[in-house]
Amino acid sequence: MTAEEVVDVVRREGVEKATREVDVVTTGTFGAMCSSGAFLNFGHSEPPIKMQKVWLNDVPAYTGLAAVDAYIGATEIRENGDMDYGGANVIEELIAGSPVHLKATSYGTDCYPRRKIETYVSLKTLNQAYLYNPRNAYQNYSVATNSSDMTLYTYMGKLLPNYGNATFSCAGQLSPLLNDPQCRTIGIGTRIFLGGAEGYVAWEGTQFNTKAPTKSGVPTRSSRTLAVIGDLRDMSTDYVRALNFPRYGISLAVGIGVPIPILDEQMMKCASISDKDILAPVLDYSVQSRTRKPVKEVNYAELRSGTIELFGKKVKTSALSSYYKARQIAEKLKASIAKGDFLLTEPVKKLPEDRAFNPLEIVSKEEVK
Amino acid sequence: MAKRKYLLGFSPTRVREPITYRMVKEFDLMLNILRAEVSERGGRLLIEIEGKPSKITSGVKYLQDKGVDVKELNEYVSKDEERCTHCGMCVSICPADAFEMDRKTFKVEFNSKKCIACGLCLDACPPNAMKLRIW
Numbered sequence: 001m002t003a004e005e006v007v008d009v010v011r012r013e014g015v016e017k018a019t020r021e022v023d024v025v026t027t028g029t030f031g032a033m034c035s036s037g038a039f040l041n042f043g044h045s046e047p048p049i050k051m052q053k054v055w056l057n058d059v060p061a062y063t064g065l066a067a068v069d070a071y072i073g074a075t076e077i078r079e080n081g082d083m084d085y086g087g088a089n090v091i092e093e094l095i096a097g098s099p100v101h102l103k104a105t106s107y108g109t110d111c112y113p114r115r116k117i118e119t120y121v122s123l124k125t126l127n128q129a130y131l132y133n134p135r136n137a138y139q140n141y142s143v144a145t146n147s148s149d150m151t152l153y154t155y156m157g158k159l160l161p162n163y164g165n166a167t168f169s170c171a172g173q174l175s176p177l178l179n180d181p182q183c184r185t186i187g188i189g190t191r192i193f194l195g196g197a198e199g200y201v202a203w204e205g206t207q208f209n210t211k212a213p214t215k216s217g218v219p220t221r222s223s224r225t226l227a228v229i230g231d232l233r234d235m236s237t238d239y240v241r242a243l244n245f246p247r248y249g250i251s252l253a254v255g256i257g258v259p260i261p262i263l264d265e266q267m268m269k270c271a272s273i274s275d276k277d278i279l280a281p282v283l284d285y286s287v288q289s290r291t292r293k294p295v296k297e298v299n300y301a302e303l304r305s306g307t308i309e310l311f312g313k314k315v316k317t318s319a320l321s322s323y324y325k326a327r328q329i330a331e332k333l334k335a336s337i338a339k340g341d342f343l344l345t346e347p348v349k350k351l352p353e354d355r356a357f358n359p360l361e362i363v364s365k366e367e368v369k
Numbered sequence: 370m371a372k373r374k375y376l377l378g379f380s381p382t383r384v385r386e387p388i389t390y391r392m393v394k395e396f397d398l399m400l401n402i403l404r405a406e407v408s409e410r411g412g413r414l415l416i417e418i419e420g421k422p423s424k425i426t427s428g429v430k431y432l433q434d435k436g437v438d439v440k441e442l443n444e445y446v447s448k449d450e451e452r453c454t455h456c457g458m459c460v461s462i463c464p465a466d467a468f469e470m471d472r473k474t475f476k477v478e479f480n481s482k483k484c485i486a487c488g489l490c491l492d493a494c495p496p497n498a499m500k501l502r503i504w
Contacts, residue, residue, distance in 0.1 A: 030454065032495065157458050158493040165461035241454060243495035253454060253496070306460070306470065316461035320495065324455035324475040 002330040003027045003179045003260075003271055010272035015265050018272070024337055024344065025260045025271040027179050028193070028329030029171040031321025032243050032251040034155065035135035035206060037073040038091050038232055041127040042102065044068055045119075050112035051104040055079075056090045056121075063104070067112055071132075074242075074252035086250030088242035091131070094123050095195075095235050129232040131195060131240075135205040137256050139177035139224040140212075140280060143168040143298060143317075145310065148286035153247035157320055159285055163310050166282060169320040172275045172300030174330055176258035177226070179271045181218045185261050187347025192228065193257030193333045196239040198342065199230025201258075201351075209357035216277040217270060220297060224351070228256065239329065253322075257329040259337060259344050275300035282310065290359065371422045374403070374445075374486075375429070376503055378438035379412035388435050389414065396420065396428040403445075403486040415442070415486050444502045445486035448479040452498035462493040 001009065001022050010018045040061070042051075050067040054060065060079060061072040076087040093100055099120045108115045123129055144156035145166040152159040157167045172178070180186050190201040205225025212223035239255030262268050280303070281294030298308050304323070307314045336342035377389070384407055393400050397420060404415035418425050432439050455477045459468040467483035468490070470476075490499045 031456075157495065158462055158489075160462065167458065167461070241496055244497050245495060246492040251495070304472075306472075318459070318461035319457045322454045322456040322475075327475065 001025055002327070002334055003174050004327065004330065006268075006272045007173060007274045010268065015268050015272070019262055019265045019268040022262050022268065024334075025179060025262060025268075026257060026330045026333040026337065027171075027176040027260060028174050028255070028257040028326040028331075028333065029137055029176060029321060030239065030253060030255040030325035030329060031169050031171070032155065032245075033133060033136045033254045034075050034251045036091075036131065036133035036252045036254055037071055037087060038094070038129055038131050040070050040072060040129050042068040042070070042121060043125070043127050045114060045117050047114050048112050049104060049106050049114035049117050050109055051117075052106045053104065055101075055103045056087075057085070057093070057101050058082075058103075059085065059087050059090050061087070075250055077250055083247075083249060084244055086242070088250045088252035091232070091252060092237055092240060092242040094126075094129060095232055095240055096237050097123055123233055130229060131199070131232055131235070131254075132202065132227070132229050133254065134227050135207060135225045136228050136254055137176050137205070137226045137258075138170070138222050139175070139181070140219050140278065141168070141170045141222045142294070143280050143282040143303065143308075144285045145282055145295070145315065146286050147284045147295075150286075152285055153245065154285050155245055155248050155251065156285065157245065157318065163313055163315050165316045165318060166303075166308055166310070167318045167320055168280060168300075168303050170280065170300070171321055171323060171326040172278050172304065173273060174323070174326045176256060176260075177224050178218050178273060178278060180258075180260050180267070181214070181270055183224060183351045184267065185263065185347070186226070186258055187350045189345060189348035190258065191343065191345045192259075193255070193329055193342075194228055194230035194235070195232075195255055196236030197230050197234030199228050199256075201226050201347070202229040203227040204351045204355065207357050208352060208355050210353060210355050211357070215279050216273065218273060218278055220279040221281060226256075239325070255325060255329050257333040259333060259342070261344055275304055282308070370419060371425060372417060372419045373425055374415070374417050374442040376440045376442050377414040377416065377432065378440075379414070380436065381409070381411045383436060384412045386435075388432065388437060389416070392428045392431050395431065396424040398424060398428050415445070417485075440503075442503065444481045445484055446488070446490060446499050447481070447502055448477075449498045449500060452496045453477065453494075454496050454498075456495065458493055458495055459490045459499065462489050464489065
């Protein structure tokens with residue numbers, strides 16, 4: 001059963017009966033996840049090269065690794081100032097099977113004499129191509145609005161002046177980590193739906209935070225995150241999509257679904273949380289500071305309704321994560337579990353139970369802790 | 370009463386004549402200017418005309434007789450269904466409510482009849498699904 005369907009079942013039949021009847025609840029999310037990228041291995045040329053700088057379709061990739069390994073980050077953009085094409089587009093083109101132009105330069109060594117190479121690669125020619133995303137599937141996220149009299153171009157989309165709109169980016173009641181808020185069943189090694197393929201939880205995501213305030217058992221701020229891994233070869237552009245936020249940059253929409261085994265009634269209670277019980281803070285993005293205070297807290301049922309009220313004004317809302325796709329992912333995962341194609345795994349290790357999210361302070365060598 | 374959108378093209382020699390004004394007066398039409406531009410190549414006007422269907426037809430004929438290039442416009446922008454992820458970013462951007470989030474299917478529907486050709490959606494769509502058709 002999906003995390004959306006189970007809301008009604010629990011409301012109708014109660015937690016106890018639902019726990020007996022439902023084994024697994026499937027979740028889904030599809031949204032911009034900037035902290036994404038792919039590891040690639042190109043194979044060796046004749047004569048071989050120790051790649052020092054690499055460009056894929058003119059987008060730089062990081063290659064401070066072994067000779068022909070590279071990491072293409074989703075938000076990397078072209079060096080010529082073209083902000084409309086980046087690493088996310090390269091990843092999407094690779095998944096689509098399109099040829100990708102590879103250029104690399106080097107200083108040349110005794111064992112790797114070649115200094116320059118230009119050629120084409122594709123998903124078929126690459127030895128390894130796997131998505132490794134250090135921070136995905138944020139457990140809750142803030143809502144963005146804009147009190148200034150100018151349009152703001154942000155990673156939360158286009159924010160119209162004078163509270164002209166508000167944008168949010170979370171699947172709410174379908175969101176993976178909001179359905180298992182303490183990560184009792186989601187841990188290192190958990191098999192997940194990633195970009196249309198099978199993937200795994202690799203580690204705690206960066207900025208993993210267990211200290212956020214909670215209400216109805218779920219954090220009311222951005223908190224836990226997942227680092228995930230999966231093979232690009234099995235993925236689909238339906239669930240991995242390059243996004244362009246003009247005047248901000250490029251990002252990657254990633255589809256993630258996590259199955260949650262209903263171990264006990266407590267687990268069922270968590271998995272049946274509904275949009276109206278999940279709160280998110282509304283932040284004014286015209287305040288350019290990390291310490292900006294929420295102007296209000298709203299719930300996802302309000303956000304999803306199309307308008308929220310801010311300072312007595314009706315403000316139109318937009319989601320940046322697709323609920324339509326999130327639902328599709330939860331449904332797909334449900335179907336493959338029912339067919340026996342997707343097997344649930346027990347985590348190899350639990351995610352941290354106590355982890356703070358530290359800010360970056362500007363200090364001297366003597367002051368640093 | 371009917372409502373139709375037209376893109377008018379005026380040659381450089383015609384830009385000084387109040388042709389559109391005369392059409393409005395003579396055929397009793399309501400006119401909403403959505404976009405206007407004068408450049409070296411002449412003038413371009415994107416208008417929405419409201420009036421009796423027969424009067425609109427006569428008005429358009431009048432424009433054509435005056436040498437105005439008239440194109441009826443169904444779509445100023447179009448939504449690429451392959452690119453659209455149905456996130457809904459456009460919904461709060463559009464001042465004319467031309468995008469609607471279906472609360473059952475959670476798909477975004479674009480109603481080009483409501484579009485006022487402002488173009489605000491073009492750089493707001495993260496997967497670049499909105500494409501400019503004219504202008």
